Ligand code: IMP
């Protein structure tokens with residue numbers, strides 16, 4: 070069963086708040102947004118439209134979850150970005166930081182390509198579940214626990230199309 074956790078309006082507000090912080094921090098500098106597929110495609114598309122800086126968008130896919138709700142601990146890059154990020158201000162856009170393993174792997178890989186700056190923007194942060202030390206620079210909501218879907222986020226590839234965010238609860 071799905072129980073609504075954040076409405077589209079609450080999400081919109083959070084996205085606008087994050088966008089404002091980013092605009093303030095980067096003045097008029099160029100930003101390269103790296104959308105982590107698939108979960109953050111909806112979030113990224115809303116976020117970038119609230120930010121007036123000159124921007125590029127690129128896409129990267131890292132798989133840590135097969136099917137189900139718990140991490141396998143292994144992170145593979147299945148689709149890399151297509152442009153160079155050397156000397157660029159890069160913001161990784163992630164749906165959820167959970168154990169932190171995915172972002173750690175992605176951040177370290179991108180750092181090696183010598184961007185001018187590298188930050189993380191995450192819509193949701195399950196801080197209590199962290200297995201490695203990593204923090205989002207811009208975080209929408211902090212979640213205690215629970216498995217969420219909607220607004221681009223899936224359970225076994227379903228529910229990405231829901232406009233609100235729901236927590237999956239046992240019937
Ligand atoms: P981490 O490597 O454990 O931090 O896993 C992060 C990734 O796991 C996220 O980008 C999501 O794709 C996925 N994930 C973590 N929690 C959830 C959830 O509650 N619902 C759906 N996907 C999740």
Ligand code: MG
Nearest residue numbers: 106107108164
């Ligand atoms: Mg993800």
